[in-house]
Amino acid sequence: MNPLTRRHLLTGGLGMLGAGTMAACAPEAQQATPAGAGSSVGPIVSHVHAIVRDPATPAVVLLATHEGLFGLQDRELTAVGPTVDLMGFTVTPEGRYFASGHPGAGSDLPEPVGLIESIDQGESWKVLSRGGESDFHALTAGADRIVGFDGELRMSTDGQNWETLAIPAPPAALAMAPGTGEIAAATESGLLLSTDGASWETLETPGLISRVAWADETTIVGSATDGRLFTSRDSGQSWTASEEPVGEVVALGAGLTEDGSVEALLVVDSTVLRTVDGGNTVEQLA
Secondary structure, eight states, rough: OOOOOOHHHHHHOOOOOSSSOOOOOTTOOOOOOOOOOTSOOOOOOOOEEEEEEETTEEEEEEEEEEEEEEEEEEEEEEEEOOEEEEEEEETTTOEEEEEEEOOTTTSOOOSOOOEEEETTTOOOOOEEEEETTOOOOOEEEEEEEEEEEEESSEESSSSSSSSEEEOOOOOEEEEETTOOOOEEEETEEEEEESSSSSOOOOOOOOOOOEEESSSSSOOOEEEEEEEEEESSTTTTSSSEOOOOOOOOOOEEEEEOOOOOOEEEEEETTTTEEEEETTTOEEEEEO
16 A cells, blocks of 8 residues: 555645646536547546446446546556546446436437436446436435435436435435445535435534445445545444545545455545545555
């Protein structure tokens, strides 16, 4: 592992996703044109919306971006499938890909795309529902339901029929626990937890969490607005915090390693990072 200090993260030459500030994500924004799927590329990626591992190919880190889906392995970034602005993206424990956002140039997808699914690991996408209606900026899914926020909180058990739900505050991020299906929502009013998407409990956290991910059925990882990383092994009842801030996290994923350590995948500014000790040391993946 290559430990990096907070000073290194904030000052220095580590960006692999493009220099400068992150571009705004809008359908009319100019998009980079990545090479075709399966080819090694050096693209300009203006913003990462989600980071996750596919359980079928755990060696590959998936980055859902303004310019489409990319796979990161052995420090090489590879474009996967067509250019779609993937504002929302999630992979279920069974390996189903769901996404939302805006079509890229030359795409025949509607604007916005609604809920789309890929059954070939991102090589192609099809509309399941709400095409031309919904742009889910927050999206999560499990074995038996999909939850997204497009200005309203919506839940579906089949990807086609949706129920509108109440939530105390708009979620900036949603995450669903594997197995139990518990839903965590990061909001300006705090971190919320629900078993059914209809009733919500506010969890006590050491700081305001802006990004959230489940590593397993009881382990939650959250990144706070002050730059610290929080980890809970008991479904949010108690927390440990990183000793120092890791920086502003714009995308967060989590899982368990083979030895049971909690792995957090982070996009901090323009750098992709990994930590297995709660953010006290980080490894640069790019």
